[in-house]
Amino acid sequence: MKLYSQKDVDPKALRGARIAVMGYGSQGRAHALNLKDSGFEVVVGVRKGGPSWKKAKKDGLALAEPARAAQGANLVAMLVPDLAQKALYESIEPALKRGATLLFAHGFNIHFKQIKPRKDLDVVLIAPKGPGDLVRRQYQQGRGVPCLIAVAQNATGKARARALAYAHGIGGTRGGVLETTFAEETETDLFGEQAVLCGGATELVVRGWETLVEAGYQPEVAYYECLHELKLIVDLLHEGGITKMHQFISETAKYGDLTRGPRIVDARVKQEMKTVLQEIQSGKFARQWIRENAAGRKRYEKLLKRDIRHPIEKVGARLRARMPWLNDTRA
Numbered sequence: 129m130k131l132y133s134q135k136d137v138d139p140k141a142l143r144g145a146r147i148a149v150m151g152y153g154s155q156g157r158a159h160a161l162n163l164k165d166s167g168f169e170v171v172v173g174v175r176k177g178g179p180s181w182k183k184a185k186k187d188g189l190a191l192a193e194p195a196r197a198a199q200g201a202n203l204v205a206m207l208v209p210d211l212a213q214k215a216l217y218e219s220i221e222p223a224l225k226r227g228a229t230l231l232f233a234h235g236f237n238i239h240f241k242q243i244k245p246r247k248d249l250d251v252v253l254i255a256p257k258g259p260g261d262l263v264r265r266q267y268q269q270g271r272g273v274p275c276l277i278a279v280a281q282n283a284t285g286k287a288r289a290r291a292l293a294y295a296h297g298i299g300g301t302r303g304g305v306l307e308t309t310f311a312e313e314t315e316t317d318l319f320g321e322q323a324v325l326c327g328g329a330t331e332l333v334v335r336g337w338e339t340l341v342e343a344g345y346q347p348e349v350a351y352y353e354c355l356h357e358l359k360l361i362v363d364l365l366h367e368g369g370i371t372k373m374h375q376f377i378s379e380t381a382k383y384g385d386l387t388r389g390p391r392i393v394d395a396r397v398k399q400e401m402k403t404v405l406q407e408i409q410s411g412k413f414a415r416q417w418i419r420e421n422a423a424g425r426k427r428y429e430k431l432l433k434r435d436i437r438h439p440i441e442k443v444g445a446r447l448r449a450r451m452p453w454l455n456d457t458r459a
Contacts, residue, residue, distance in 0.1 A: 130307035132277065132292055137301060141286060141293035148173050148201035150194055150216060151208035152180035154260030155233050159205060159298050160189055162267045166297040173197030173204075173220075195223045203229040203290060210236045211421045217243045224249060227283060229290045234317060235310035238280050240414045245280075250287035253278040254295045254305075255313050263298060272302025278310050318408045323401045330435075332392075333358065337440045347443045355444060 149160040150173045164170045173194035174180040184191055191197075198204050198220040206213050214237060217230075224230070229250040237243040238251060245251050256263045258273040266273050275295045279287045295305045321327065333355050340350035364373040374382055407413045420428050448454055 132295075132301060132305040132307070134296060134301045136305075137292055137296045138289045139293075141289040142168065142203065142297070145169070145202035145290075146171065146200060147294075148197040148204045150174075150197070150204060150206050150220070151212075152184045153207065153209070155256070155263070156180075156205075156207035156260070157183070157187070158256075158260035158264035158267075159207060159233075160184070161187060161264060162298040163294075164189065165267070168297055171197045171201070195220050198223040200225060201228060203231055203294060205231045205233070205294070206237075207233055210234060211418065213237045214242045217245070221246065229284075229287065231291065231294060232310075235278065235280075235314035236318075236414065239310045239314040240411055242418070247281070248283050249281060250283050250290060251279070251281035252287050252291035252294075253280070253308075253310055253313060254291055254298070254300065255317070256298065256300060266303075267299035270302075272299035274303035275300035275305045276308045276313050277305050278308050278313055280310050315405070315408050318413065319401075319405050322408075322413075323404050329358075334438060334440055341439075347439065348447060351440060351443045351447060355440065356447070 146169045147163055148171050149156055149163070152160065152172055152174050156172070160170050160172050169190075171190040171192055172180075172184045173192060173196075174184060176191075176193055181191060194216060201224075204220070204224065206216065208216055213232075217237075224246070226248045227250070229252060230245050232238060232251075232253050233255050235253055235255070238245075238253075253276065255276040255278075256273045257275065258266075263273045275298075277288070277291050277295060279291065281287065292301070292305060295301055336354040337347075337350045340354065341347050361373060361377075364376050368375075374385075377385070404413075
């Protein structure tokens, strides 16, 4: 394991550099503002007149259309959605100067060969292990979200140093920057989202809620038990792992955890996780998602509507309306 910190940063690596941040969504906004606050010259590349343009302008950042923003930039950060990156790269490639650094926050397009960068470019990865909102808030608090770092092309011999300086600029070295590869970051990130963090966790919450409601319990009580209280457990896990969680839950909860948990997430579930991982590793998931996007996302939209129209969301909306402070942490 190679873990970098602030002491490993070469202050000359991006000194005087012009950084073009492509996109102004969750990660784009956080990176651009953090880099600006760290003293870098930043320009945001977005479509003129759109919502992102107006938001970035309101935030006081320099703006330009993507190709214009890339012109003369020392580093270009590709922070638009995964399936928009190929077309974006093709549109800005003529503007990229020789020896520039092309940076990604997720390895999808490089690992699955949707983008094949010019050989004269450095190609690097800085992937914060948290959403953009958290990247920004932790930076403002003097903290930092840990990042992953990888190098796919080292045309100049300075790729890693530049990537590490970028990670430092967004606050990543405060939390630690762990060396990886584009393949490892991409495959583990997709797996984590699908099997645990998003797909796994939300399905577990919904199925638990349904089980209680179908058994005759109040939907509101089921919501508090299966969704609202999840934050308590996640916070404990985040702060001190499984050990801290066991320290702060009751003996009854611990006994239930140890004896019933393995019955819910059992060997069959683990086998299905292995299948999901194999689909990621083989490129099956990527091909399916790319085809779905090209076909107009009809199935995706149908599944998304089904998810957000689930009765648990109606119950949750009513209960959360009584707790407006839940949104106070947003940047």
